[in-house]
Amino acid sequence: MAELFQIAGAGDPRLRDYTDLRDVSLRKLLETERGLYIAEGEKVVRRAVEAGHRPRSLLLAPRWMESLADVLEATDAPCYVLDEKTIEQVTGFHVHRGALAAMERPEPLSPETVLASARRVLVAEDLVDHTNIGAVMRNVAALGFDAVLLSPRCADPLYRRSVKVAMGAVFSLPYARIEDWYAAPDLLREHGFTSYAMSLAADSVPLDAIEIAPGERVAVIVGSEGPGLTEHWQQAADHRVTIPMAAGIDSLNVAASTAIACWHFRPR
């Protein structure tokens, strides 16, 4: 059972995990140093706990005590209770859901672990935007993909904004960072995956022309928002695939093209 603490003011040092949530660069540093991430909103907090992640502490406005009673019951972490106005002073933004938890970051998985049991993998190169990472992971999870691999420069899936956009899909979907990005095509090949690089190149195969063999293990590779996939991946992938588009439209954004690709390559 969580121990409850009524907190008097925003300056209480026990709230230090929750300060300045709007400051992206400060939070990046702080969350990595302290090995934590922030779950925001009743639903997301519950999902994080259900996924087996451990709360370091919770910060709740009084009205959330009841609906999160089961979560509080199941943890030994301290729960700080504070009115919503003061919570906003601490975090620096309007916490419209009034329920926060500082969660311990789970141990990172290795790409090998993630690939071992997967049949469908989404590989993301340099998606630096937290909203896009969150949206991509939500789509990938919804469409039955098993795992996500990230290039070193991809944004953090456990950053508050990513978690929020992903609706918590980042907790249940296994993912790993590939440190040696240059060797990634070989890594996939060694694990028995056929790689499909999403591309705008003129000689790409239209998505609807691609048929998957029964039992085939599929890796879909998507590039960054601006320049798209690097030349290295374009050349190294087994296939280059494009989503045929109407004239005059630049491209779909990465969340939309991922959704369409994952739909086409979904496990059946």
Added chain:
Amino acid sequence: MAELFQIAGAGDPRLRDYTDLRDVSLRKLLETERGLYIAEGEKVVRRAVEAGHRPRSLLLAPRWMESLADVLEATDAPCYVLDEKTIEQVTGFHVHRGALAAMERPEPLSPETVLASARRVLVAEDLVDHTNIGAVMRNVAALGFDAVLLSPRCADPLYRRSVKVAMGAVFSLPYARIEDWYAAPDLLREHGFTSYAMSLAADSVPLDAIEIAPGERVAVIVGSEGPGLTEHWQQAADHRVTIPMAAGIDSLNVAASTAIACWHFRPR
């Protein structure tokens, strides 16, 4: 040729179309009253003009004069030139692209006009979020749909945020609002469209089981972000369709499900 005006300060009354761009409710009122909308960024300004929309005025930082020379050449609207810092004072936010135009809103189209020549229509019910409207219209346009119909409560596709997310697709894609939303199913039927309502209902047909007859005119109906499609539409549509999803995931967001549906129903 646009007449150039060097503007001295943020208080100049000629800049009134550009004030307080961050204030959503004020801007809504103001843009409707004055019959204008704001195009932001070199690319979007050019697309708006190429789509035949008329600038009332432009507001540019000096460095954009050259790259927009063709646009300035082709218009009689005044062009106000101002340093980027003062532009930010006027608009109230960081205009990272330093090029704005106040455009005359085009005359609204009627649903009948829009439907007359379309084969693929996306119908949106109560998408109140500007980002979602923009993302949906970008996806719809990219996948070769011909038009969009909006319920009365849908967000404004010409609001700055929608335009930006849509990458200008709102200029070239015909759209109309349906005033009598209750009669919308009949309207589509009268125009020879088969309607497919995207739904989470258990008895919906999986999307991949749907085959379209040659020459069929297709209307895809998507519901609002929270509650999904209203019961009225669920009952009135010719078919209820669902995107099969992995266990434990609530749903795809509306931009992703629209992308997948439009991909499935794309004209071939």
